[in-house]
Amino acid sequence: MTDRELFDTYxxxxxxxxxxxxxxxxxxxxxxxxxxxxAFQTDRQGVERIKPWLLRIAVNMCKSHLDRRKRGVLKELKHFLLERRRDTEAADEALERKENELExxxxxxxxxxxNRTVMTLRYIHELSLQEIAETLDIPPGTVKSRLNRGLRQMRRDLGKSNPNLKGAECLE
Structure with a gap:
């Protein structure tokens, strides 16, 4: 893969x-x-999966940047998945989607x-558990436990904001 293709793809x-x-x-x-x-200056011949490798570099550089600025907390997640269909959706659907996105x-x-970082890599960037483990340099079991904790907390929060929902309804 050329440098240009790498850049355009990721x-x-x-x-x-x-x-x-x-x-x-x-x-x-x-x-x-x-x-x-x-990435351009590195020999990529030995890299089997480019996306997790690039995201690992990005995570490390972002952490270093945050450390330099003495900001130890990540603040926000910018959603982008639904931008592609925005032009084709009705106004009501777009509004409802935006509300769900904000929630x-x-x-x-x-x-x-x-937990937030693992959830983002899994559900926003659609990495596999193994790719997340490699990206963050943590065991796959740790990835699973962080995903589980994140999902449980989100279910609890959803249950608090919608007390009439029970069990699996919280996930729908």
Missing amino acids: RRDVYYLCHYMLHNAADAEDICQEVFLK TERWLRALPVK
């Missing part, structure tokens, strides 16, 4: 992850550029940073 994923972690568009752009510069973002922000 720039959105890297940028959105950086923006999510840094909550600052300018900083996210800077870190995103640094990630790709590092989901609020629940995610309430999670501890470690």
Whole structure:
């Protein structure tokens, strides 16, 4: 894969992850550029799965950036999954979707940073459990437990905001 193909294929994923972690568009752009510069300068022949490798670089660079700024907490998640269909949806559907997106973002922000990061990589960036483990350099069992804790907390929060929902209804 050429440098150009690498950039064109993964720039959105890297940028959105950086923006999510840094909550600052300018900083996210800077870190995103640094990630790709590092990737371009590295021999990628031994890299089996490029996306987790790139996201790992991005996570590490974002953490370093946050440490330098003495900001130890991630602040917001920027959702982007539904942007592609915005033009084709009716106004009511778009409004309802935006409300759901904001509610989901609020629940995610309430999670501890470690759980939120794993949830973001799994459900926003659609990485497998193994890819998340490699990206964050943690055991797969830790990934599973953080996902489980995050989902349980979100279910509890959903149950509190909708007391009439019970059991599996909280997940629908």
